[in-house]
Amino acid sequence: MTEPVEEAVGVVRNLRKLKSISRTGQSDVVLEFAWGTNMDQASLEVRDKMEALSLPLETKPPVLLRFNPSTEPIMRLALSPKQAPASDNDAIRQLTGLRRYADEDLKKKLEPVAGVAAVKVGGGLEDEIQVDIDQQKLAQLNLPIDNVITRLKEENVNISGGRLEEGSQRYLVRTVNQFADLDEIRNMLVTTQSSSGSAAEAAMQQMYAIAASTGSQAALAAAAEVQSTSSASSSSIAGGMPVRLKDVAEVRQGYKEREAIIRLGGKEAVELAIYKEGDANTVSTAAALRKRLEQLKATVPGDVEITTIEDQSHFIEHAISDVKKDAVIGGVLAILIIFLFLRDGWSTFVISLSLPVSIITTFFFMGQLGLSLNVMSLGGLALATGLVVDDSIVVLESIAKARERGLSVLDAAIAGTREVSMAVMASTLTTIAVFLPLVFVEGIAGQLFRDQALTVAIAIAISLVVSMTLIPMLSSLKGAPPMAFPDEPSHPQWQPQQRWLKPVAAGRRGAGASVRYAFFAVAWAVVKLWRGIARVVSPVMRKASDLAMAPYGRAERGYLAMLPAALRRPGLVLGLAAAAFIGTVLLVPMLGADLIPQLAQDRFEMTVKLPSGTPLAQTDALVRELQLAHDKDPGIASLYGVSGSGTRLDANPTESGENIGKLTVVMAGGGSRKWKRRPPGGCAAAWSGIRARRWILRARHCSVSPRRWKWSCAGRTWASWNVPGRSWRRCCGPMATTPTSSRRWKRASRKSRSVSIRNAPLRWG
Structure with missing residues (x-):
């Protein structure tokens, strides 16, 4: 049945790739379209092709599913009994009760939460007549x-x-x-x-x-x-x-016949996978779910324990918090470096004001463009922290040069800003021209960097306006403006009319004077406080500035000494530059390529794929053995295993079936632990993965010799697990010559990046 389906849908427009998986009683056909394709129109075309297709009478109507990132659950809950079952009948009663409570009670109370699209229940024993x-x-x-x-x-x-x-x-x-x-x-x-x-x-x-x-x-x-x-x-x-x-x-x-077995800490449990709506915010939806669960605690049966297995909002909140903290640290360091170079408290204060003004104004335009505060947009703000002060530094330096020429404060602010306005504008537009094209990039790269590029471009554009308006105005406040008025009025003919307007003007001046005096009093207090702090900190900062500027002074003197020799030998200079360019180009292929860098989280997932046709009970036995082996490990917070695929929306057709087992390991203390014998680089998750590997080999009847590996497996078995930054894959299969094959491993040094565990080294990458 797969071939006629492929022939029917293979002519759909913008189809980029077609892949099918055929198994007993089911055929999965995966269609991949070119980026930018209207998926609503593509779905209609595929549906029309399927309706025109003639399938056997015993075939059920085909189901068309569209991939959506929201098919990944934002939160997973586990319902488990507090007491271990005393017998098989007691276990059946517990699992039936948990599944009935999840289906009939808890699911119906969680689905009305704002932002929740569906709640899928898996595991346990589902009632059936x-x-x-x-x-x-x-x-x-x-x-x-x-x-x-x-x-x-x-x-x-x-x-x-x-x-x-x-x-x-x-x-x-x-x-x-x-x-x-x-x-x-x-x-x-x-x-x-x-x-x-x-x-x-x-x-x-x-x-x-x-x-x-x-x-x-x-x-x-x-x-x-x-x-x-x-x-x-x-x-x-x-x-x-x-x-x-x-x-x-x-x-x-x-x-019903079981499609998946859920285990938490070695005990069977019932899973509730909560999916959000397509346009819902993950953090706000998860917060509403946590609030709802707190309200439901009083109604939960006494023998039932609810555990949050996974909450995507925690990772998002931590990532955003880290980016915010880095942005604040970057801003403080930028202000500190400005003070080290300028050595003037007022100038540093003026430039520092441009930073919050530009960032806060950027938030307004982000809201108008529909951008959210995510990792990429906050990363753009952190990147723009050092760029938004560049224009202000140039303008303020130009104003200072104008003051040195003898101009007044106001004239210096106007003349200094006018002198560098075109240069500052050209520099800002050049930087914007670098980031703005990323907004129009198609594909996954465009989706990743669109928010960041827009944020940087907006922040830099606002910094240009701030440097041309706010910086000159603040710089003019340092000196006393000319407040003297001429003795004789400029327009004596208006004096009679001004006499009767004086009482009205006096009332208005009295009403506005209090507001102006209050504002200037607060500004005066802030300036005096800042100057007082600067007087106290200035000696220390001057010493630090001298130490920081010493290398620049030596570099300047060395540059001045080498410059005449370089000018006398232009061929040598050009040759060195060409050699450096060629060497850099040759090093590019050695860097490698990846979509995004590996993320170091507090958990990793192991996937065990047994031979096709393996019953669910045997897969569950392997997952249970792994859980019991590491349940008491102090470096592991919890172990969550899934045998089979069940009815989850995010089940992958290529990695589903009763022969697939997955084990999620949550590390204690965020994944950082000092092990007595740990692999190079200090990855606690890597150590747990190596230990789990040995248990998988033993569970599949693969014996491990103290001095060498000896594998003796009846069937081909793949065991793989993914660790952030590390990955292993080992295949045990039937040997061609002898039932037992061995290979001697030599203990390697740290430089060769191998680690010895119980005299049985495992090379890792």
């Missing part, structure tokens, strides 16, 4: 099994029946006929058997045979009753014998 039909009894009654299935569907309905209008009122009608309990299902009438002539005798014989085989007194009584009434010409059921479901089937309470 099982009807085991006896084929032999159906054959005795000459009753097809389809009739039983049809009767079950007809008797268990809840559908709309339309509308009724009576006057001005309109009523909605529903047909509700659902089963209430097991007895109602057992007593459901399947059919009636004729009781006339030979058919009645055959029916009586069948009824007695069924009653004798089951030993049911009720069936014997029913057969006797039918026999006593069969001679009459009329009966309550028109001469027919009722056949109920309990006569041909066994109805019992059970649970």
